[in-house]
Amino acid sequence: MYRLLTPFDYFEPQSVREAVELLARFGHRARVIAGGTDLVISMKKRQLTPECLIALAGLEELRFIEFDPVAGLRLGPLCTHAEIARSPLVREHFGMLATACNEVGTPQVRNMGTIGGNLCKAGPSQDTPPPLVALEAKLRLLGPQGERVVPLDQFCTGPFCTVLSSDELVVEILIPPLPPGGAGCYKWFTKVTVTDETLAGAGVVVVRGPGDVCADVRIGLGSVAPMAIRARKAEALLRGNRPAPGLVWEAAERAAQEAEPRSRAAYRRHLVKVLVNEAITELWPLTADLPGGLG
Amino acid sequence: MSGEFAVVGTRIAQPDGPAKATGEAVFAGDVRLPGMLIGKVLRSPYANALVRSIDISGAAALPGVVCVLTPDDVTDWNTFDRGMKDMPLIAGGYRIPPEEAVVNRHPRHFGDAVAAVAAVSEHVAEQALALLAVEYEQLPFVLDPEEAIKPGAPQVSPEAPGNIGKHLTYPFPSGDVEQALAEADVVVEGSFRTPKQEHCTQETAASVAYVDSAGRLNVYSQCQLAHLARRELAHIFKMPVHKVKVLTPFIGGSFGQRGSLCAEPLAAALALTSRRPVRLVFSREDHFTSLESRTGFKRVTVKMGFKRDGTLTAIKTDMLGFLGAYMACGPMASVIGMSLVMGLYRCDNRAGEADMVMTNTPPSGAMRGFGNEVMSFAVEQLMDEAAERLGMDPVELRLMNAKHQGDVAPFGLNLESTYLEDCLRLGGRAFGWRPKAEITSAAVEKGVAETKGGPRVRRGVGMCAMNHCSGAAPLYLEHSNAIVKFNEDGSVNLTVHPAPVGSHIWGALSQICAEELGIRAEDVNIVTGDTDVTLFEYGSDASRSTYAIGGATKRAAQQAKEQLLAFAAEKLDAQVEDLEIRDGVVYVAQAPDRSCPVGDLCYDAIYSFGGHATNFAGKQSFEPEWNSPIYGAYFAEVEVDTLTGRVKVPRFVTAMDCGTAINPMSVEGQIEGGLQQGLGYALTENYAIDPQTGVVQTTNYDSYKVPGSMDMPESTVLIVDEPDPKGPFGAKGVGEPGMVGIAPAIANAIYDAVGVRMREVPITPEAILAALADQDRE
Amino acid sequence: MKVFAGFDINGQTHELGIEPHQLLIEVLRDHLGLTGTKHSCGVGNCGACTVLVDGVPVLACMTLALAVRGKRILTIEGLAGGPELHPLQRAFVDLGAIQCGYCTPGMILTAKALLDRNPAPTAAEVREALAGNICRCTGYVKIVEAVLAAAEKMRGREVAP
Numbered sequence A: 001m002y003r004l005l006t007p008f009d010y011f012e013p014q015s016v017r018e019a020v021e022l023l024a025r026f027g028h029r030a031r032v033i034a035g036g037t038d039l040v041i042s043m044k045k046r047q048l049t050p051e052c053l054i055a056l057a058g059l060e061e062l063r064f065i066e067f068d069p070v071a072g073l074r075l076g077p078l079c080t081h082a083e084i085a086r087s088p089l090v091r092e093h094f095g096m097l098a099t100a101c102n103e104v105g106t107p108q109v110r111n112m113g114t115i116g117g118n119l120c121k122a123g124p125s126q127d128t129p130p131p132l133v134a135l136e137a138k139l140r141l142l143g144p145q146g147e148r149v150v151p152l153d154q155f156c157t158g159p160f161c162t163v164l165s166s167d168e169l170v171v172e173i174l175i176p177p178l179p180p181g182g183a184g185c186y187k188w189f190t191k192v193t194v195t196d197e198t199l200a201g202a203g204v205v206v207v208r209g210p211g212d213v214c215a216d217v218r219i220g221l222g223s224v225a226p227m228a229i230r231a232r233k234a235e236a237l238l239r240g241n242r243p244a245p246g247l248v249w250e251a252a253e254r255a256a257q258e259a260e261p262r263s264r265a266a267y268r269r270h271l272v273k274v275l276v277n278e279a280i281t282e283l284w285p286l287t288a289d290l291p292g293g294l295g
Numbered sequence B: 001m002s003g004e005f006a007v008v009g010t011r012i013a014q015p016d017g018p019a020k021a022t023g024e025a026v027f028a029g030d031v032r033l034p035g036m037l038i039g040k041v042l043r044s045p046y047a048n049a050l051v052r053s054i055d056i057s058g059a060a061a062l063p064g065v066v067c068v069l070t071p072d073d074v075t076d077w078n079t080f081d082r083g084m085k086d087m088p089l090i091a092g093g094y095r096i097p098p099e100e101a102v103v104n105r106h107p108r109h110f111g112d113a114v115a116a117v118a119a120v121s122e123h124v125a126e127q128a129l130a131l132l133a134v135e136y137e138q139l140p141f142v143l144d145p146e147e148a149i150k151p152g153a154p155q156v157s158p159e160a161p162g163n164i165g166k167h168l169t170y171p172f173p174s175g176d177v178e179q180a181l182a183e184a185d186v187v188v189e190g191s192f193r194t195p196k197q198e199h200c201t202q203e204t205a206a207s208v209a210y211v212d213s214a215g216r217l218n219v220y221s222q223c224q225l226a227h228l229a230r231r232e233l234a235h236i237f238k239m240p241v242h243k244v245k246v247l248t249p250f251i252g253g254s255f256g257q258r259g260s261l262c263a264e265p266l267a268a269a270l271a272l273t274s275r276r277p278v279r280l281v282f283s284r285e286d287h288f289t290s291l292e293s294r295t296g297f298k299r300v301t302v303k304m305g306f307k308r309d310g311t312l313t314a315i316k317t318d319m320l321g322f323l324g325a326y327m328a329c330g331p332m333a334s335v336i337g338m339s340l341v342m343g344l345y346r347c348d349n350r351a352g353e354a355d356m357v358m359t360n361t362p363p364s365g366a367m368r369g370f371g372n373e374v375m376s377f378a379v380e381q382l383m384d385e386a387a388e389r390l391g392m393d394p395v396e397l398r399l400m401n402a403k404h405q406g407d408v409a410p411f412g413l414n415l416e417s418t419y420l421e422d423c424l425r426l427g428g429r430a431f432g433w434r435p436k437a438e439i440t441s442a443a444v445e446k447g448v449a450e451t452k453g454g455p456r457v458r459r460g461v462g463m464c465a466m467n468h469c470s471g472a473a474p475l476y477l478e479h480s481n482a483i484v485k486f487n488e489d490g491s492v493n494l495t496v497h498p499a500p501v502g503s504h505i506w507g508a509l510s511q512i513c514a515e516e517l518g519i520r521a522e523d524v525n526i527v528t529g530d531t532d533v534t535l536f537e538y539g540s541d542a543s544r545s546t547y548a549i550g551g552a553t554k555r556a557a558q559q560a561k562e563q564l565l566a567f568a569a570e571k572l573d574a575q576v577e578d579l580e581i582r583d584g585v586v587y588v589a590q591a592p593d594r595s596c597p598v599g600d601l602c603y604d605a606i607y608s609f610g611g612h613a614t615n616f617a618g619k620q621s622f623e624p625e626w627n628s629p630i631y632g633a634y635f636a637e638v639e640v641d642t643l644t645g646r647v648k649v650p651r652f653v654t655a656m657d658c659g660t661a662i663n664p665m666s667v668e669g670q671i672e673g674g675l676q677q678g679l680g681y682a683l684t685e686n687y688a689i690d691p692q693t694g695v696v697q698t699t700n701y702d703s704y705k706v707p708g709s710m711d712m713p714e715s716t717v718l719i720v721d722e723p724d725p726k727g728p729f730g731a732k733g734v735g736e737p738g739m740v741g742i743a744p745a746i747a748n749a750i751y752d753a754v755g756v757r758m759r760e761v762p763i764t765p766e767a768i769l770a771a772l773a774d775q776d777r778e
Numbered sequence C: 001m002k003v004f005a006g007f008d009i010n011g012q013t014h015e016l017g018i019e020p021h022q023l024l025i026e027v028l029r030d031h032l033g034l035t036g037t038k039h040s041c042g043v044g045n046c047g048a049c050t051v052l053v054d055g056v057p058v059l060a061c062m063t064l065a066l067a068v069r070g071k072r073i074l075t076i077e078g079l080a081g082g083p084e085l086h087p088l089q090r091a092f093v094d095l096g097a098i099q100c101g102y103c104t105p106g107m108i109l110t111a112k113a114l115l116d117r118n119p120a121p122t123a124a125e126v127r128e129a130l131a132g133n134i135c136r137c138t139g140y141v142k143i144v145e146a147v148l149a150a151a152e153k154m155r156g157r158e159v160a161p
Ligand SMILES: Cc1cc2nc3c(=O)[nH]c(=O)nc-3n(C[C@H](O)[C@H](O)[C@H](O)COP(=O)(O)OP(=O)(O)OC[C@H]3O[C@@H](n4cnc5c(N)ncnc54)[C@H](O)[C@@H]3O)c2cc1C
Pocket: A031, A032, A033, A034, A035, A036, A037, A038, A039, A040, A056, A077, A078, A103, A104, A105, A106, A109, A112, A113, A114, A115, A116, A117, A118, A119, A120, A121, A125, A126, A127, A128, A164, A168, A169, A170, A171, A196, A197, A198, C043, C044, C045
């Protein structure tokens, strides 16, 4: 690895429109830079040597946190992990996302790194995708042809690959509100030290329905597959049923089977089982008398 | 204990603290000189290869590139041993052959230097590096020491037939081990494995070199052994020693790694070739792949015999270590480890051997503990097993086998002082060590009965004992010097050359000097860091600086004081024997009204017109022929998550007998820092090499994990603070031991918690789960 | 292509001609000679290069210099703001929290940002705030003690008239 970067042209667009125009002009030769915590390292490693960098940091229109009971939470991609983890709105309505953002790297990385960068990096072990896929978040993308909205679980197409074309930007992250009786949490296990990368992560949402059955459950798994995935077979086992300990354990085992880790595979699967079991066991009692959703 | 001293034993702030707290302190990488170039090193991507050719045309044509160094350009210089042991440093004529060149035509490991560039900026240097086109011929390689000693394995070094770099035997054997083992009532044995550990000094290796107009080579060096570095650099570049000057800036950590040459030969070579100042700072990746890291052991087999009453009667050791591609400092890790740990307890029958094997991996060397940690990991776990088998408390077993003053010390010398018993008792009390009955039953039952159905997280406690050396007499060269000079205001210049690696050595030496002279520590200026100015100094390693350089300092101060007092006796019309110095004032005993400030005496002696002008100064060479072992006891509490295998260490207590604590705050700091490194060694740090390719996989902190602030236990440090008869004001060393006992205490606590014996570090969650699964099957 | 840009570093404005690909750490160390900001890992893991940008700890080894033009940058050289050490510096020196000193500038600046936000942190909060700053020498024990001691000192100072 090198310590310094190779030369590039640098642009500081004054609006999202201008940013998109620049992207359209330079295409694959350009990269946008948000917090830079990922991109700068790739450039030091010479994995990426873009000819031109387009800095988003000045675009205040991409930095917002808003909540509406009907539409849910709207997040600007430029929000840093620290801002999201601290946000009273996020903590109140989607605590699991605040938890995940608080788990990213170190305090300095959380001060610099953005949620947009985290999603666009699209590495297998990013921390925000597992809770966000469980929350069925959507991304609003903007390109020269206009806007489109993509569900997060269709955004990633492989490790470090997304549906984003070279002239598109993520301009908003939308999280629909949880249904009444819903609760969620993020559980994770780091590789080695406390601040280390996540070895296995599980974002789980449970919704209690009439008859005290599990009306809905969504399990997002991170670090155990090429990208964050939903453990849909495990979800199906639980949906419509009472999550008795035996069933929860069975579902957790099923989730572990759905995982496809590459390295430390047996252990990661084992952790998925432990984390999913822990999450659902913890969440179920919380959903007992919830007026509205509580992520 | 230190109540009798005025300065020794006080918690003074370090003289270099403000410079470091404000960013003013200059480290090697901070040196900036006019016209300075930036160096970069090209490293081999292969475990073993021959450089067929290097096309430098692209790099040389790049504007701003001043010189490119290839293996063809260094043939006029000598090859060298980075560990600088190509001289009889070690008693018994132990020699390491000069094996490497500044850049190598035959790179023997991933990361070995094959070329270097110097350019006007770091940007240009990086660009030039990328333009060097090297054609390699890949050669067969061997990475595993067990494979390396098989017939037909690729030869790593022409100097090591059969890849045995060194076969070493325990230097202090006694009795008949086999017979003693055969006659023992209880025999415990085990085979252990320990990895390489990277020092992870926060500052990477760096050096700045330039040739001055007098033709002298000036080198800013982080070497802990500055005078040896000067000698070795003179040898490499075929210069007389006086043509080389080594300058020591602040050093951002060492932990043994800077006991060898690191960036210096390359920086000097670039400076000599370009005739411009050159700064060379290793990247973290350079660091991980080219410097010596802690010597790893593929196998350490230990067998111990006991009588039924707990008396240790026999200990036998067999070690297989890996040296990597250069012998450097690695081999001695076995001898030091065996000597220390097999000499910790009274035991009449001892024998040990080690094969130190060469492999195509980055070299191994000294790191805090230097073999002690490996042998402790093995022996102190076996002590615990023995205690269980004998039905004894682990603390009791250690107490009953502890050595006493006057016994033979680990390195064969007289044992000057030991307060191991105090360490065990004090530490045990602070920790809340449980009575014997509770321990044995808990350990046994937990292991067998409770694993199923017990609580998910199990707590356990474990402990171990340790001894370490203060310097390495009589095994290594031990030679220190100090000059103490009085200034006309009564302050003192102390000229010494320890390595300012962060061990608070300037403060400690100023305290020793001030105590001897009866002045304040802040009135001692440390003059250091320039081999032109300082007398010969072996340097700072083996926990020796306070002990040996402190010894030289005390003697030099004494000499200067004698001159001062003789002068004062005349002035005050008194007998020298009746004089004493307190707070910078010379008093006549029983006549407090007859006194004179030290400053006045010094002034009068210097600004004298009576034919008696003199500048009080002492200069002493000191070669300790003794070695006062340091003793310690370590107590760990762990929590083992039986579902995930993760081990947490919430609490740790260390009790240390390091003689008089010259500055208790510094002593605590060494022990607390040792805990961080020991914890990493025990649980998190795993230097990984791809077994297929020999590529180092952990080359930075993103993959190699040292403990952070949130990983650390609550730490309690207890200092026994009893003076040693030999050390300056009773001090012994304390640099290394903090790290040594951590892993064995943790491993013993894990056993206590879940009943499995972990015989390999780092102890990973997967290894815990596997061990628990094995236990279930049984 | 050089760009002329204004930097507010330690309360002083610097007009510098820099290239877009230069990192903040280069500008500080190589252009301005502020070598108190240290380089160690270069990949964001160790915090040795920490500086405060508008009061927030960021890593100079992965920040583009141009990205922080016009913002308030504080490096260790600017902390004391006079001949007297800042209470954090004082506490680090007096309580033995500095060994080799290489992590010290980053540690102290990270701690300053914490105390600005939370003048009365618990030991656990201090550990959390310093989780991105590796120290290989001290085991963090005395560092945490020093931050707590400085916090107390600074609270006392604010109360005093
Ligand atoms: C020490 C360290 C520890 C880390 N630990 C973690 C961790 O624990 N968990 C974790 O998840 N991640 C971790 N990361 C990875 C990374 O920092 C985070 O993913 C961070 O959120 C990335 O955000 P950024 O703004 O810095 O991204 P940048 O580096 O600026 O960008 C990353 C990528 O996304 C693109 N991009 C950014 N924003 C947009 C946008 N709005 N539209 C389109 N493309 C965009 C960029 O072009 C680039 O390709 C760590 C990084 C470091 C250095």
